[in-house]
Amino acid sequence: MEVHGFHPPFLKLPIPIMKLRKPLLIAAAAFATAMTANAHEEPAAAEMHHTAVAGHTTTTITASVKAANPPWVAGQAATALLTLTDASGKPVAFADLELAHTKKIHLLLIDPSLTDYHHEHPVATDKPGEYSFNFKPLHGGTYTVFADLHPVASGMQEYDKTEIMVEGDKASLDETSGTVATVDGYRFELSTEAGAVLRVGEATLAKVKVTKPDGQPANVLEPLMGAFAHGVGFPSDLSGVVHVHPMGTEPDNAADRGGPELMFHIVPQQAGYMKFFVQVQIDGRDRFAGFGFKVEPAVAADDRIEAASASPLSESQKEFLSQYEAIRAALAADDLAAATKSAKAVSSKDEAQHSAAAAIAQSDSLKAARAAFITLSAEAVKVATKQPGYYQMSCPMVKNGLWIQSTKNVQNPYQGKAMLDCGSIVK
Secondary structure, three states: OOOOOOEEEEEOOOOOEEEEEOOOOOOOOOOOEEEOOOOOOOOOOOOOOOOOOOOOOOOEEEEEEOOOOOEEEEOOEEEEEEEEEEEOOOOOHHHEEEEEEEEEEEEEEEEOOOOOOOEOOOOOOOOOOOOEEEEOOOEEEEEEEEEEEEEEOOOOOEEEEEEEEEEOOOOOOOOOOOOOOEEEEEEEEEEEOOOOOOOOOEEEEEEEEEEEOOOOOOOOOOOOOEEEOOEEEEHHHHHHHHEEOOOOOOOOOOEEEOOOOEEEEEEOOOOOOEEEEEEEEEEEEEEEEEEEEEEEEEOOOOHHHOOEEEEOOOOHHHHHHHHHHHHHHHHHHHHHHHHHHHHHOOOOOHHHHHHHHHHHOOOOOOHHHHHHHHHHHHHHHHHHHHOOOOOEEEEEOOOEEEEEEEOOOOOOOOOHHHHOOOOOOOO
C-alpha cells in the first residue's frame, strides 16, 4: 500500500468542529505502511520553530481548497488551489504569515481510510490569497484538509480545517495495530519506554528506531524543514491533527545528520484508534513510515494508588520556588536580561540549586540559559513534587524538558514567544 505526502503536538474535541487551532499531542504506536511524498516550496525566509500543542480556539484564517479543473478523480494528478482569507474576507498573503519550520504554509491532506496522506507546501499564484500545489489522490471519498498556519496578526499557530471530494472507489478504515513499517528497505520500529501503554492524559516517551536496508543503524537522516524528522497523526474521526518534532538538538546546517533513533514525547488526549506518520529525508528524498495504535482511556483519579503527600515546604524551599518562577517567567518572555538577573538572586544553600542558577546567571544567550534551566528545573521538580499549587509540565521539543509552574496556563520557558503554550501538564 503506497501513501503519498505528509508533514514533523490531536485535538481533544468534545464535539465535531471544522476549524481547529493548536492541537494536542497524541500517543504513538504502530501500523506498517510504505509511503512516498513530494513537497512544494515557497520563498525562503527567516525560520521560526513551532509544534502542535494543547488547546483549540476559533481560527482567524479560513482555508478552502478546490481543483483547478474539477472534478478530482482517484489516481489522477491535478493542480489544486488553496484560498486563504481573514475574518473580514480579505486575501491572506505570504507577508501575513510567519515562517514555521522553514515554510509559511503546511497543508495536510488525509483520506477517511487514513492511508493516503499528503503534506504539501503551496506556492503563491498571481491571484492574492491563492496558492497552488499538485495533488494526486489515491482513493475516492472525502479528504480532510488541515491548513497549518501562523498568522502575523494573531501571533499564534492555527489549524483551519476543510474538505474536498474525490471521485472513485473509497478505501475502508483498517484499525490494525503494529510497531514496524518498512519503506524502500528502511525499517522503522516504534516502541514506548518500558513498554508503556498509551493512555489519555499520561505522558509517554516513544522511540522510533530507523535501520538501513543492510541492517545497519540509519544515522543518515538529513535536515527536513528545520528538524531531523516530523511526526503527524490523526484520530479515526479526523476531528483533529497533531504535528510534533523529535526531542533533542535540531540541525544547524544542511551537512548535519541525525538518527538512528528519534524520540517523541507524547501526551495522548483522545481515546481510540489513531494513525501516526513519521517523515524523514534520506538521500534527498522524503520517506514516510505509518503507525496505527489504540489509545486507552484515562484512569479515573479514584482508581489511582496515590502516594502519601510530601512534607510541607520550608521557608527556604518556598523562596527557591519563587526565585525559580521569576527565571521561568523571564525565559518564557524571551527576556535574557531578566532571566540572568533573577538567577543571580537565587541564594539557595543547596549546592545543586545554586550551581544550576549560577550557570543561568552566566549565560550569554537564551539558548545557553535554557539549557542550564533544564538542570535547575530538575531541582525544582524535586522540591515541588506532590506539593499543592504546583504543576509539573513538559515540553515535547526538549529532552528532559520539564518545568514547574504555579498555574495551569502553559507558558513554555524553553520555547518562549515562538511556542509559548507548547506543552502539557504531566503531574
